[in-house]
Amino acid sequence: MRETRLLMGMPITVEVRDPRATRDDLAAVLAYFTSVDETFSTYKATSVISRLNRGELALEDCGEEVRTIFALAEQTRRETHGYFDITRDGIRDPSGIVKGWAIHNAARRLRAAGYRDFYVDAGGDIAVSGTKDGAPWRVGIRNPLNRQQNVKVLAVTDRGVATSGTAIRGQHIYNPHDPDTPLLDVLSLTVIGPNVYEADRFATAAFAMGQRGIHFIEELPGFEGYLIDARARATSTSGFERCVLRV
Amino acid sequence: MNTLAVKKLAVSVLIVGTFILYALLHNSRSSAAPVALVPATPANPSAAADTPAATDTGAGNATAAPSPTDTPSTRYKNGTYTGGVADAQWGLVQIKAIIKNGKIADVQWVQYPSDRERSVFINSIADPQLTQEAIQAQSAQVDIVTGATDSSFAFMQSLTDALSQAQA
Numbered sequence: 001m002r003e004t005r006l007l008m009g010m011p012i013t014v015e016v017r018d019p020r021a022t023r024d025d026l027a028a029v030l031a032y033f034t035s036v037d038e039t040f041s042t043y044k045a046t047s048v049i050s051r052l053n054r055g056e057l058a059l060e061d062c063g064e065e066v067r068t069i070f071a072l073a074e075q076t077r078r079e080t081h082g083y084f085d086i087t088r089d090g091i092r093d094p095s096g097i098v099k100g101w102a103i104h105n106a107a108r109r110l111r112a113a114g115y116r117d118f119y120v121d122a123g124g125d126i127a128v129s130g131t132k133d134g135a136p137w138r139v140g141i142r143n144p145l146n147r148q149q150n151v152k153v154l155a156v157t158d159r160g161v162a163t164s165g166t167a168i169r170g171q172h173i174y175n176p177h178d179p180d181t182p183l184l185d186v187l188s189l190t191v192i193g194p195n196v197y198e199a200d201r202f203a204t205a206a207f208a209m210g211q212r213g214i215h216f217i218e219e220l221p222g223f224e225g226y227l228i229d230a231r232a233r234a235t236s237t238s239g240f241e242r243c244v245l246r247v
Numbered sequence: 248m249n250t251l252a253v254k255k256l257a258v259s260v261l262i263v264g265t266f267i268l269y270a271l272l273h274n275s276r277s278s279a280a281p282v283a284l285v286p287a288t289p290a291n292p293s294a295a296a297d298t299p300a301a302t303d304t305g306a307g308n309a310t311a312a313p314s315p316t317d318t319p320s321t322r323y324k325n326g327t328y329t330g331g332v333a334d335a336q337w338g339l340v341q342i343k344a345i346i347k348n349g350k351i352a353d354v355q356w357v358q359y360p361s362d363r364e365r366s367v368f369i370n371s372i373a374d375p376q377l378t379q380e381a382i383q384a385q386s387a388q389v390d391i392v393t394g395a396t397d398s399s400f401a402f403m404q405s406l407t408d409a410l411s412q413a414q415a
Contacts, residue, residue: 013391015390119390119391121391124392124393124394125393126391126393128391132390137390137391138387138388138389138390138391139389139390139391139392139393140385140387140389140391140392140393140394141392141393141394142392142393142394143382143384143394144394145382146384147394149384149385150384150385150387150389150392151382151383151384151385152385153385153387153389154393161393162393163393163394165394188394190393190394214377215377218377228382232381232382233379233380233381233382234379234380234381234382235377235378235379236377236378236379236380237377238377238378240378241378245387247387
């Protein structure tokens with residue numbers, strides 16, 4: 001059973017393979033994304049984050065979810081040598097961490113509801129659980145130079161896969177240490193991690209590091225990465241091939 | 248100094264010289280940016296040559312993306328511009344840009360490395376653990392796709408930069 005909806009400005013898909021899956025459970029997961037958007041969208045003037053940025057709310061009055069995200073963002077900033085930073089020009093934009101966190105929470109909700117074989121995909125960042133008819137889920141890595149093509153096919157189970165590019169709404173990732181220089185060398189960086197929250201936050205930070213980002217992923221235990229640069233060349237971490245589908 | 252020593256010296260100078268010459272040539276060759284475009288005759292008929300990885304919907308990107316093409320100082324002449332063949336170490340690449348209404352409408356590959364055997368190598372300078380290869384299309388069926396929704400944007404920007412340099 002599969003359900004797709006356009007939320008948070010991107011297609012969000014939930015597919016559950018367990019035979020007892022219900023429409024209501026899928027709808028509840030999608031509704032969760034709507035609630036996250038209501039709180040964290042920097043595009044909505046009424047969101048908690050917008051009110052915080054306008055000074056109408058203090059952090060203490062923002063509720064537990066916002067404080068959790070800010071704590072996670074601060075932890076990520078430290079773990080990535082400052083390459084992940086939600087504050088720019090005094091405005092806090094936690095979008096870079098909220099997405100992976102929300103997908104991870106959605107997957108946890110499905111697991112709590114007793115489901116085993118499913119995926120949650122929000123704009124190309126994915127939580128996969130269990131299998132599809134007994135075989136690992138197949139995740140294609142899109143060619144950033146030709147969106148009709150995949151350049152790798154991953155075979156994964158119980159993993160998070162996230163790709164950072166210079167995408168969705170224009171240049172959404174920048175280097176906090178050099179914010180005015182556009183990131184041009186790297187077209188996309190895909191990270192496979194223990195869950196989508198971890199994969200997404202490290203993909204975002206490593207992307208901001210440019211070509212060196214793949215070395216950062218190589219150093220992280222339990223993570224693999226695949227970087228595609230502007231010369232249509234891919235660099236992969238040493239264990240990446242183990243995640244690739246064998247045909 | 249005897250003849251043998253002179254010979255030894257000559258041989259070593261020759262070897263070292265060859266290395267320096269090779270390094271210089273190699274450097275000048277690779278410093279020619281693979282994406283640098285040289286304007287060709289507009290609507291080049293050879294542009295229809297086989298493009299194993301022709302990009303899609305570039306027109307939408309170019310107009311929607313706030314790229315440097317939007318600035319009035321960088322207007323391009325309409326037509327198809329094919330870049331020179333560039334050696335990117337792992338194979339040869341050639342790119343063409345299609346300009347419509349003074350903007351980059353599409354960027355396509357004219358040449359694309361496909362010899363995996365040859366192109367895969369270990370990047371010993373950067374990190375011996377990391378493997379590099381030319382990207383290649385995979386036809387296997389997939390359940391889900393990961394990828395930035397519009398990540399050709401960065402490539403468009405770098406191309407725009409190359410174009411403006413080529414026209415300056």
